[in-house]
Amino acid sequence: MNEQDLYNQRMLQMMQQMPQHGEEGYNDVVAQVDFKMSDHPNPKKARRKNIKNAIKALQPMKRSFLSPRRYWFGGKYAISKPYQCVVDGTNCMNADYGDLFDQYFRDPHTMQLKPFKAWSGVVPGSGRQLQGTYCPQHMMLFHKLMEWIELEEAEADPNFFQRMAKKGVAFVPVKRQANAEEEHPLIIKWTPVFIEAQKDGIQIVHYTNPITGENDITMLVFDNRTLAATAPTGTVLKSMDMAQYHQVIEQMGKQQ
Numbered sequence: 001m002n003e004q005d006l007y008n009q010r011m012l013q014m015m016q017q018m019p020q021h022g023e024e025g026y027n028d029v030v031a032q033v034d035f036k037m038s039d040h041p042n043p044k045k046a047r048r049k050n051i052k053n054a055i056k057a058l059q060p061m062k063r064s065f066l067s068p069r070r071y072w073f074g075g076k077y078a079i080s081k082p083y084q085c086v087v088d089g090t091n092c093m094n095a096d097y098g099d100l101f102d103q104y105f106r107d108p109h110t111m112q113l114k115p116f117k118a119w120s121g122v123v124p125g126s127g128r129q130l131q132g133t134y135c136p137q138h139m140m141l142f143h144k145l146m147e148w149i150e151l152e153e154a155e156a157d158p159n160f161f162q163r164m165a166k167k168g169v170a171f172v173p174v175k176r177q178a179n180a181e182e183e184h185p186l187i188i189k190w191t192p193v194f195i196e197a198q199k200d201g202i203q204i205v206h207y208t209n210p211i212t213g214e215n216d217i218t219m220l221v222f223d224n225r226t227l228a229a230t231a232p233t234g235t236v237l238k239s240m241d242m243a244q245y246h247q248v249i250e251q252m253g254k255q256q
Contacts, residue, residue: 030095031088033057033137044155047148054145058122058138060086060130077120079132083246086118086132093243095136100143102199105245111199115249118142123149194220 035057040046061078063070070076079086083093097105107114118134120127122145134142161171197220198204207217 031085031090031135031137033141035141047152051145051148051152054141054148055122058087058118058134058142058145060118060120060132061089077130077132079130082115082117082131082133082249083242084132085135085138086130087138088135090135092133092135093246095242097136097139097242100136100139103143104139106199110201112201113245113248194218 035054038046038049038053040049062076063078074080077086079089083091085092102111104116105114106112116133117129118132119125119129122142133139164171194204203221203223205219205221206215207219208214209216
């Protein structure tokens with residue numbers, strides 16, 4: 001039994017000792033985050049309080065001052081596994097992140113797999129990157145935190161248009177004409193498949209007609225070298241299994 005299994009077993013035993021969870025049949029523990037939103041009547045002050053409380057709630061777990069490992073190099077923080085939540089230590093191997101997976105576990109430009117590592121100061125760039133991640137509940141809170149910070153930064157620059165005007169930049173609203181040419185129904189049907197293939201790093205090759213300049217042939221190329229570092233998704237339209245994700249990240253780390 002590995003360290004994570006021992007941790008989960010200990011958590012289950014602690015939960016089963018509680019009267020409200022005494023019945024048998026539980027085989028896993030997931031975290032439930034109870035975050036109280038600010039009810040301040042001023043939206044700006046409410047958002048700033050939410051930011052402060054969210055950063056506090058997302059602080060990574062630290063080892064006790066009495067633990068000798070705390071004073072080892074890099075031993076201040078308790079979580080050291082890439083599949084553990086840095087806040088509560090829960091196992092994220094079988095977690096479901098939904099739409100947040102593509103946003104935080106893939107490169108935004110290439111859509112290739114990219115491990116999400118939490119920061120010791122919570123906000124990206126604050127402190128140092130840790131080895132652990134967030135469980136889905138804490139990832140949702142982190143996502144909200146990023147939205148609040150983005151709004152805060154946008155409102156912190158009220159003179160944006162004036163500064164752009166001094167540089168000779170003007171913003172003019174335009175109405176773009178929609179493409180009148182309708183796509184073939186088969187193209188519409190198979191477009192999601194090509195999008196998923198692109199996310200998984202499968203090469204898409206286009207052959208252009210040398211006379212008309214239009215795309216004549218589009219092909220999916222399954223390169224074994226690429227597939228070795230790509231997680232299978234069961235079916236192309238389903239979310240990636242987190243256990244497969246961590247296996248691929250581990251393989252990619254070994255190849256590097």
